[in-house]
Amino acid sequence: MSxxxxxxxxxxGFIAVIGRISIxxxxxxxxxxxxxxxxxxxxxxxxxxxxxxxxxxGLTALFTGGALALQIxxxxxxxxAEAVVPSIVAIGMVRELGPVLGGLMVAGRVAASVAAExxxxxxxxxxxxxxxxxxxxxxxxTVPRVLAxxxxxxxxxxxxxxxxxxxxxLVGITRLEFNAGAYMSNTxxxxxxxxxxxxLVKAAVFGFIVALMGCYHGMHSGRGxxxxxxxxxxxxxxxxxxxxxxxxxxTEVFFSA
Amino acid sequence: MIELxxxxxxxxxxxILRGINLxxxxxxxxxxxxxxxxxxxxxxxxxxxxxxxxxxxxxxDGEDVEEAERDPFLAKFGxxxxxxxxxxxxxxxxxxxxxxxxxSLKRPTEEARAIAIxxxxxxxxxxxxxxxxxAELSGGMQKRVGLARAIAAEPEVIxxxxxxxxxxxIMAGVINxxxxxxVVEMGATxxxxxxxxxxxxxxxxxxxxxxxxxxRWTGPIAQMDDAEDPYLSQxxxxxxxxxxxxxx
Ligand SMILES: Nc1ncnc2c1ncn2[C@@H]1O[C@H](COP(=O)(O)OP(=O)(O)O)[C@@H](O)[C@H]1O
Ligand SMILES: [Mg+2]
Numbered sequence: 158m159s160x161x162x163x164x165x166x167x168x169x170g171f172i173a174v175i176g177r178i179s180i181x182x183x184x185x186x187x188x189x190x191x192x193x194x195x196x197x198x199x200x201x202x203x204x205x206x207x208x209x210x211x212x213x214x215g216l217t218a219l220f221t222g223g224a225l226a227l228q229i230x231x232x233x234x235x236x237x238a239e240a241v242v243p244s245i246v247a248i249g250m251v252r253e254l255g256p257v258l259g260g261l262m263v264a265g266r267v268a269a270s271v272a273a274e275x276x277x278x279x280x281x282x283x284x285x286x287x288x289x290x291x292x293x294x295x296x297x298x299t300v301p302r303v304l305a306x307x308x309x310x311x312x313x314x315x316x317x318x319x320x321x322x323x324x325x326x327l328v329g330i331t332r333l334e335f336n337a338g339a340y341m342s343n344t345x346x347x348x349x350x351x352x353x354x355x356x357l358v359k360a361a362v363f364g365f366i367v368a369l370m371g372c373y374h375g376m377h378s379g380r381g382x383x384x385x386x387x388x389x390x391x392x393x394x395x396x397x398x399x400x401x402x403x404x405x406x407x408t409e410v411f412f413s414a
Numbered sequence: 415m416i417e418l419x420x421x422x423x424x425x426x427x428x429x430i431l432r433g434i435n436l437x438x439x440x441x442x443x444x445x446x447x448x449x450x451x452x453x454x455x456x457x458x459x460x461x462x463x464x465x466x467x468x469x470x471x472x473x474x475d476g477e478d479v480e481e482a483e484r485d486p487f488l489a490k491f492g493x494x495x496x497x498x499x500x501x502x503x504x505x506x507x508x509x510x511x512x513x514x515x516x517x518s519l520k521r522p523t524e525e526a527r528a529i530a531i532x533x534x535x536x537x538x539x540x541x542x543x544x545x546x547x548x549a550e551l552s553g554g555m556q557k558r559v560g561l562a563r564a565i566a567a568e569p570e571v572i573x574x575x576x577x578x579x580x581x582x583x584i585m586a587g588v589i590n591x592x593x594x595x596x597v598v599e600m601g602a603t604x605x606x607x608x609x610x611x612x613x614x615x616x617x618x619x620x621x622x623x624x625x626x627x628x629x630r631w632t633g634p635i636a637q638m639d640d641a642e643d644p645y646l647s648q649x650x651x652x653x654x655x656x657x658x659x660x661x662x
Contacts, residue, residue: 281499282496289493
């Protein structure tokens with residue numbers, strides 16, 4: 158009986174969390190359009206979330222593009238289709254791997270640090286202090302981070318896409334004996350605007366998720382160092398799962414028709 | 415005037431406040447004493463609306479704080495938090511001038527900085543700490559920066575949560591005098607939490623003792639020593655013997 162009760166309690170708890178996160182997301186969006194705004198905080202976060210994530214996203218894309226070229230070459234060789242390497246690398250990077258891996262890497266970096274920062278602020282009464290200084294924590298902390306992540310992740314992913322395709326290109330011409338000019342023109346000819354746009358829309362959604370999870374778990378951090386640690390872990394795990402889940406849904410929306 | 419009527423608050427199954435009744439007149443300095451963990455900080459946070467009581471009413475000048483419009487309500491308050499609660503990402507002067515740099519009290523940066531430095535001087539800090547970050551200061555200095563931030567916008571009501579804890583006796587004396595001055599000069603209403611009996615005698619017009627979720631004793635400072643409450647006298651004497659259990 159207690160086994161069933163546990164399952165029931167866990168299910169209810171899970172639904173309650175989904176409800177709370179939805180409300181939090183809705184409030185965050187609504188604070189985006191209601192002043193006061195904090196442009197300095199926003200610029201600071203653009204720098205921190207966007208610019209400083211560039212090396213992580215770039216390296217991820219570079220190695221992934223290279224590995225993808227090798228895989229598709231050896232897979233394609235089974236039915237004499239080695240020539241598809243450039244186009245599949247490009248489509249795979251731009252539609253799927255660029256945004257998803259970029260999103261996951263940024264989740265590890267940004268969701269964790271946002272949750273730790275805001276969680277520490279909560280534990281050390283800084284959030285209470287903000288309120289007493291007539292500053293809404295959602296406007297001052299959440300909005301700049303969520304907006305910065307939503308806007309910068311597509312840019313990061315676009316750069317990552319280019320680097321990833323470059324990775325495939327380098328492997329293609331050095332290891333797989335492709336002709337450089339042919340590889341390039343193959344890539345450009347097959348890539349459609351829709352591929353690129355869908356990937357960037359995904360990236361924007363993932364950026365929103367990453368910052369939202371960091372802020373949510375930070376704001377709801379438990380007391381003490383242990384509470385902050387747990388908030389950080391929860392932020393990364395929930396951001397990663399939500400990225401993968403929403404990626405599937407977005408892929409359905411974009412490509413099932 | 416601040417009035418708490420039957421305020422109760424529990425966290426889970428832990429009942430912290432069990433029907434607090436307390437009245438603080440305008441311009442009066444009320445000191446709250448009581449053991450660690452008895453809910454003194456929770457009580458102040460209830461007044462500020464940072465924690466919502468489970469039941470009871472809190473009135474500021476006759477108006478229910480739950481119904482008051484938040485911005486003008488909060489603009490009347492200054493609060494020194496127990497741990498200082500300075501913002502790590504901002505310099506000392508930006509912390510002190512936080513209110514003056516944004517929102518309805520916003521003023522030019524130079525002016526805000528000048529006010530911040532003047533407030534820092536009032537709490538015994540020199541201008542060269544202004545551009546440092548809170549993490550670079552000692553605990554006692556952080557406390558004083560927190561105090562400067564609490565008084566920066568000249569609030570009508572000021573809450574001090576353990577203002578002298580962690581300070582050396584001389585600095586504690588300076589802070590006690592300062593709090594007294596602020597109340598007298600600015601005519602502010604003050605509520606101070608402290609364990610330090612020297613502080614109590616220096617700051618208080620009235621004293622209230624919180625024990626077991628209720629106000630155990632309250633009265634003018636002059637009557638404190640003659641009061642016959644065994645809990646209060648044990649606390650004042652700092653004795654391990656008495657009705658308050660030393661092991662909690
Ligand atoms: N946000 C909170 N959640 C759960 N318990 C809390 C919270 N804030 C305070 N408490 C508990 O309430 C009790 C009183 O805390 P506090 O008011 O900080 O004591 P003090 O009188 O020393 O200031 C403590 O046992 C503390 O653990
Ligand atoms: Mg306390």
